[in-house]
Amino acid sequence: MINIIEKIMSMLWLMLLLSWPAAASSSNARPGCEEKCGDVSVPYPFGIDDPKCAMDKYFFLNCNRSVSSPQLLFGINIEVFNISIEDGTMIGSIWTAQRCYNDLGGCNYTDVRIDLGEGPFKFSDTRNKLTAFGCDTYAYMGDLVGSFWSGCISICNNESAKITENSCSGIGCCHTPLPKSTKSLNVTLRSAYNHSRLGNFMPCDYAFLADETFNLLDFQLSDYDKSSSNAKIEWVVKEGKCPDDQNSNVYRCGDNTNCDYSENGEGYRCLCKPGFQGNPYLGCHDIDECKEKERYHCEGTCKNTFGNYTCDCPIGMHGDGKVSCQGFRITTIAAVIGAAIFTVTVGILAFIACRERRKKRNFFNNGGMILKHQRVRIFSEAELIKATKNYDKSNFLGEGGFGSVYRGVLSDDTQVAVKKPKEADKIRVSQEFQHEMGIVSQINHKNVVKILGLCLQTKVPLLVYEFVSNGTLFHHIHSKSSQVLKTWKIV
Known part of the structure; x- marks a missing residue:
């Protein structure tokens, strides 16, 4: 228990010692001296009560406390x-x-x-x-x-x-x-x-x-x-000239000060150097300019140095931060980029939402609500775009009056022929056509090209057929190399 008390007392004593220089430096009077007479401050080199509180006898003033309001007398x-x-x-x-x-x-x-x-x-x-x-x-x-x-x-x-x-x-x-x-x-x-x-x-x-x-x-x-x-x-603190050796005992100014001559006769007084403050006759201390933004201008990142400070312009800007920075702050650039990304994102989402609504509308207008309940495979527009490589020319098979046909490969490696009607035809799928599509899709005969399904998300439905790898009937009949006609008997 005694050891704990001793440790606590030691810590309190250490805190007192650490706080003493700060308290002493904030006073304009000599340490241990009274700094006020009534409401009047008495800064060093002046002093009251004790001649040791003044620089010399000429700066020792009398504080008359015998009256109701103390008087400082020179x-x-x-x-x-x-x-x-x-x-x-x-x-x-x-x-x-x-x-x-x-x-x-x-x-x-x-x-x-x-x-x-x-x-x-x-x-x-x-x-x-x-x-x-x-x-x-x-x-x-x-x-x-x-x-x-x-x-x-x-x-x-x-x-x-x-x-x-x-x-x-x-x-x-x-x-x-x-x-x-x-x-x-x-x-x-x-x-x-x-x-x-x-x-x-x-x-x-x-x-x-x-x-x-x-x-x-x-x-x-x-x-x-x-x-x-x-x-x-x-x-003035002393009549005469400033001594050449400012470290000599006759020099009346403290640390970090300049000697300044009076314009009213001989003598000099002391001033804190730029970047320092305090009582120049006791010694001036460094100013943390970064904490006094109203007095020391900085448009960027402020860093205190001994007797001065630096001010670097923000990222993206240039110039002297103590005067003015040109360009755009990183926060401004980030805000602009963020706003642009937000705008683009909203635009993309709006486009996707609009496209999905359009697909649903086309699906409904093309009879999708009826066909989806029949044995007809409904392909999405994205599936067919992927299968035909976005209707690449290398997959082009032919063209007729109704539309163009493209070769495609589905995700399960099934080869198909996608018939893409011309938009000018504006095919409108009636209930009869929808019903017929349901019947045709169920036909499975070796001499009939089977229709696998259709896409209703486009304005004009896309038809998906079984891919015939050996060519079309027209090709087999009319080609010069065809052997079909030679086998036919002419009656």
């Missing part, structure tokens, strides 16, 4: 809502610069200073724009070291304050792009007339970073009240 005050390892970005919440004026010309304002720190992080120059709203507004931005300054002007009156198009033209809204490699921002607002010419309909100005998902039509100057906006931050 730096001091940037809340992160999404991290993408595919395009090397994360979406963070950035404070909005505001300036609100009262009736006396005084104002309350909030300028924004943002620093992404020393790590490999930059504001996206292609996905973000400094966007300002207001009717007497000057929006400025620069970095914290004063290496650049830029801005835009927005003016309007109470009739043009409503935005009707998803674009900033300078009337109620303006925007300006960010330069590359921007790691810090200082956003401030100014007013030319302290809103003294606008009245009370629009007392505040706003400026913030807006990513490409921001919809201007959702923004109305009269009721805007947001203290933050979403901006995209780009990151």
Whole structure:
């Protein structure tokens, strides 16, 4: 009993060990590390809770679980809502610069200073724009070291304050792009007339970073009240160039990956090679393209290979199965052949059935119902065709006004003469003829050629006689070599 329990425990332990790599490979976090903060996934090289879960200190984020809904924080005050390892970005919440004026010309304002720190992080120059709203507004931005300054002007009156198009033209809204490699921002607002010419309909100005998902039509100057906006931050795994030796310790990418340079300043990030998927910073695994038919086209037989797949066109077709196969599939050919065989078979069966019905009809019309009860042998059409070799010329004996006569051999080796009437005669066997045939068939005299039977399955009955091997009476009387006339006495 103890041995059985030990064997069961050993099997369970083996199953656990075998399942561990698969479970670990499906996670984007480092093995043994938490991969979510609230609803936000935290893929490696980022990490939370333990600095060892991140690639280095710059990728270590803070998960604030002291609030009702956990917050993932980057730096001091940037809340992160999404991290993408595919395009090397994360979406963070950035404070909005505001300036609100009262009736006396005084104002309350909030300028924004943002620093992404020393790590490999930059504001996206292609996905973000400094966007300002207001009717007497000057929006400025620069970095914290004063290496650049830029801005835009927005003016309007109470009739043009409503935005009707998803674009900033300078009337109620303006925007300006960010330069590359921007790691810090200082956003401030100014007013030319302290809103003294606008009245009370629009007392505040706003400026913030807006990513490409921001919809201007959702923004109305009269009721805007947001203290933050979403901006995209780009990151690289390491600033500098990709090392020549990708097996060295300084290379930050995992197995089956490519090194990809950032277009926003120096640095590189990692991407899975074509045919692989997963977290490129932990290592990418092979894709079984044959199981993902919607993503990987194949019109034939799919076979997965390491990092790729092959697709052979079906039998009977040619071309590249990944693109398009030309010709007909074997199933189509088989279906056509099957349909043809079915059609031919049905046609043959219909022909046979029709022929049998015709034979029965002829048999009935030729008096077969009466003759079959008399001492007359009824031959089938098939018997006579076989006996005469389908009325071959070699079996032709002669021809008269009524029809042609053919020699035949029955299945029992009996030699017969088959008289095949001409169809033009259209002999109709009356009850008298049928009765007479029954009598004649019973005559057995040495000087009378005996009729053996007839075939009633044809339109005109066929007569079967005893075969006379020594020639006909006409031949014996009129032939020059005949001795019959010499023996006759002339009276």
